[in-house]
Amino acid sequence: MDVARVVPQELAGLGESCMRMGSPFFGTILQRAAAAYETDPVLRDLLDRHASRSRVGLRLGGAAHFRALRGAAPAIAAHYPSTGGDGDADAAWHAVAGDIRAHLAEYDALFERPVQTNEVARAMPLLGAMLMLAHAAPLPLRIFEIGSSAGLLLNFDRYRYYGQGWSWGDSQSPVHLRNRTATGAPLHLDAAMNVIERQGCDLHPLDAANADDADTLLSFIWPDQHERFERLRAAIGVAREHTVHLVQGDGIEWARVAAQPREGAATVVMHTVIAEHMTPDARASLREAIDELAAHASHRAPFAWVRMEPGERGYDTRLTQWPNENETLIATSDGHAQNLRWFDSP
Secondary structure (H helix, E strand, C coil): CCHHHHHHHHHHHHHHHHHHCCCHHHHHHHHHHHHHCCCCHHHHHHHHHCCCCCCHHHHHHHHHHHHHHCCCCHHHHCCCHHHCCCCCHHHHHHHHHHHHHHCHHHHHHHHCCCCCCCCHHHHHHHHHHHHHHHHHCCCCEEEEEECCCCCHHHHHHHCEEEECCEEECCCCCCCEECCCEEECCCCCCCCCCCEEEEEEEECCCCCCCCHHHHHHHHHCCCCCCHHHHHHHHHHHHHHHHCCCEEEECCHHHHHHHHCCCCCCCEEEEEEECCHHHCCHHHHHHHHHHHHHHHCCCCCCCCEEEEEEEEECCEEEEEEEEECCCEEEEEEEECCCCCCEEECCCC
């Protein structure tokens, strides 16, 4: 791998993507970083040391944002919108570059953290799948999430949702989701929802009650995306009030044991935007685990697989139910669960 070519190209490409997805501030910072790679040896050496890690641009942005959120980099905070700054992206980049030179060891340590993109808006298409399941199998739900990060999506039924002509959930919830919708609405909004068990597994789970972990989650939100930032902050508050059981480890192997179907409840394995980061062998192992669990399903102990993963039209949210293996495309969207297209038939 020619690091000198790949790293600046990745930074510039991610910057363009951020601008298209509504973050001109962070997009500009990444493009400035791509240009500075050629002229700033300290920055170049930092990025080269971590070039083998995934999503080095998000790691750079997350490290600087984390230091601003923690009060360790007031010069950066003075320009980041998320910390009350003036939103001057060029000045923010100069502050980040100076902070890297002054605190290089801290940046090296922060680059080692896994990127955590716990996008709370993904709860909306998941809700659509769970409503479909609750209608088809009117039993209490047991939900097991692979790649759960801080487990924020496991609290999906504790959020308030709004769409074109519909709403669902507790109006007093601090989390209100208004995802952009291209067409349609979820089916079975009147289905009874009763979640009796919720567990998650992640290689690097985060504790929403821990201030460092909470700021780690927030640091990977682009600093000028106010709605996403406040939504995540609110979801962290819900997670602190309603803790879920999280396990550290390989989520696939964990699910094989933890998510065995049980009579009197519908057992669900769910995941969002993890398959694209898996090796082909890992994806095959995931499917094998799902098939093994489904083999134990019955009408008195149904099993379901809910996932939001890349499809032909963006990201597909799908529900597959056993014992009859009925598959339903619930919705398509972008990776942040915006521009939703709901499907109105099973």
